[in-house]
Each structure stands twice: as C-alpha cells, then as structure tokens.
Amino acid sequence: MASFKILLGNYSIVATNGASGGRQPVGKSDAVSFDVIDRRSQGNVQFAARDQTFxxxxxxxxxxxxxxxASRPH
Structure with missing residues (x-):
C-alpha cells in the first residue's frame, strides 16, 4: 500500500502512524497524525511540523x- 502524501507549495503533508509507531508513512485511513516536510531543503529531510491533525x-x-x-510584489 502506498503512503498518503500531499504536495502543497514548498511543503508536503505525510500521513504517519504517530510517535508511538515510529512515525512511519502510512495510508490516509491508517493515519494517526500528519507531518509537514519542508521540500526546499536538499539532502536530509527537514520537518517543519510533526504530529499534527490533517x-x-x-x-x-x-x-x-x-x-x-504577501511578501512578493504584485
């Protein structure tokens, strides 16, 4: 089964089985929590937020x- 991931700008939201399960990626129906990963960092994974609700x-x-x-000129 594939894990649940949403790409949202420079971030991705990944479904996990929570801290007690080792934060392994899981499908959305098996998710206990969601982690936000900053995709701008290259190499190592940089978590922007962990153990969030969706x-x-x-x-x-x-x-x-x-x-x-908002910081960009329009």
Whole structure:
C-alpha cells in the first residue's frame, strides 16, 4: 500500500502512524497524525511540523505560503 502524501507549495503533508509507531508513512485511513516536510531543503529531510491533525498541517502550510505570497510584489 502506498503512503498518503500531499504536495502543497514548498511543503508536503505525510500521513504517519504517530510517535508511538515510529512515525512511519502510512495510508490516509491508517493515519494517526500528519507531518509537514519542508521540500526546499536538499539532502536530509527537514520537518517543519510533526504530529499534527490533517487540518492543523493544512493550515500550517497555508499560513506559510500566504506569508511568502504577501511578501512578493504584485
């Protein structure tokens, strides 16, 4: 089974089985929590947030992307 991952701008949201399960990637129906990974870093994985609910992870990414978009000249 493939793990659940959403790409959202410079971030990806990955479903995991939580801290007690070793934070292994899982399918969405088996998810206990969600981790946000900063995809801009090359090489090592850089976590931006860990053990979030899906809505918390989504809001985290949306707020970060909004700050980036607001700082650019229109």
């Amino acid at each position: 809505s918390e992870a989504w809001d985290f990414c949306a707020r970060r992307l909004l700050v980036i978009a």
